[in-house]
Amino acid sequence: MERTENVVRACVVGDPVSHSRSPLIHGHWLQRLGIAGAYDRRQVKADEVDAFLDEVRAGKLRGGNVTVPHKEEAARRVDVLTDTARHLGAVNTVWEVDGKVWGDNTDVTGFLANLDERSPGWDREREKAIVLGAGGAARAIIYGLLTRGFREIGIANRSVSRARKLAEELQPQGEQQLVPIAWDARSDALKNANVLVNTTSLGMTGQPPLELSLEALPVQAVVHDIVYAPLETDLLRAARQRGNPAVDGLGMLLHQAAPGFSRWFGQEPQVTDELRLLIIDDMNRTAA
Ligand SMILES: NC(=O)c1ccc[n+]([C@@H]2O[C@H](COP(=O)([O-])OP(=O)(O)OC[C@H]3O[C@@H](n4cnc5c(N)ncnc54)[C@H](OP(=O)(O)O)[C@@H]3O)[C@@H](O)[C@H]2O)c1
Structure with a gap:
């Protein structure tokens, strides 16, 4: 030009x-x-x-x-x-x-607009969300989930001290709470969750796979992976196969x-x- x-x-x-x-x-x-x-x-x-x-x-x-x-x-x-x-x-x-x-x-807004577009009503049930990861992207996503009124947001991270620090820094007033979760407990923590978001780099091309059992996750829970290369991550594929609504990260x-x-x-x-x-x-x- x-x-x-x-x-x-x-x-x-x-x-x-x-x-x-x-x-x-x-x-x-x-x-x-x-x-x-x-x-x-x-x-x-x-x-x-x-x-x-x-x-x-x-x-x-x-x-x-x-x-x-x-x-x-x-x-x-x-x-x-x-x-x-x-x-x-x-x-x-x-x-x-x-x-x-x-x-x-x-x-x-990128995170919220993507879910609003790809899975309308994703935040209708907002008792519990689970976020995997506690890095820069997780910070923005947890803040977004708080603005949408999620009552309990679990943060599962490899180094739980980073999850704890993030929870302390973003800890809201009132009924909402941020709960640090040990990485080994991530699969069990999916029980009763309405939304699951992967914000780690696991599952991305060139990175190790995300090892996670979805067994405890309710089948109505919305599963979102902010990794977008590949577009269809193993997490999204596994979620779709068992009937969970699944949203990729490109829209964000x-x-x-x-x-x-x-x-x-x-x-x-x-x-x-x-x-x-x-x-x-x-x-x-x-x-x-
Ligand atoms: N869709 C979008 O628009 C969008 C926007 C931003 C980011 N992203 C993607 O989101 C991902 C994270 O970005 P970020 O900026 O948050 O990065 P970051 O600040 O470096 O955080 C990386 C996160 O991944 C975890 N992690 C890395 N390797 C791991 C491993 N081997 N086992 C367990 N956990 C591991 C880290 O855990 P520790 O704290 O224990 O190291 C941390 O929670 C990247 O893949 C990025 O491309 C997408």
């Missing part, structure tokens, strides 16, 4: 960043909506995050996405945090308003991109089957 002064520009920054599919997603929307915009990727070291934010502050860039490992640093460096980003201490989307850089965390990636696009380029993009197929095709070509 030819660069002119009128082209609105945004980018994703991270280290590494070559794997990011954000340019493909935003490029598709720019083309479909006929917007004179550009969205690039930039490899940025920790000590370059400030310079990136300065560009946004100065209006040289309309904004951008921040990915691993800079999400926490970005949360410390932006001028204003949304409530969600403040609670999570991590920012993945930035934009400028009146000379100030705002930071949001759209993994939460697509939906988390939408709020940033609206802020930078001024139009609301759609998560369509065409976009989904474009990303699946790219995953097949790059075997990721």
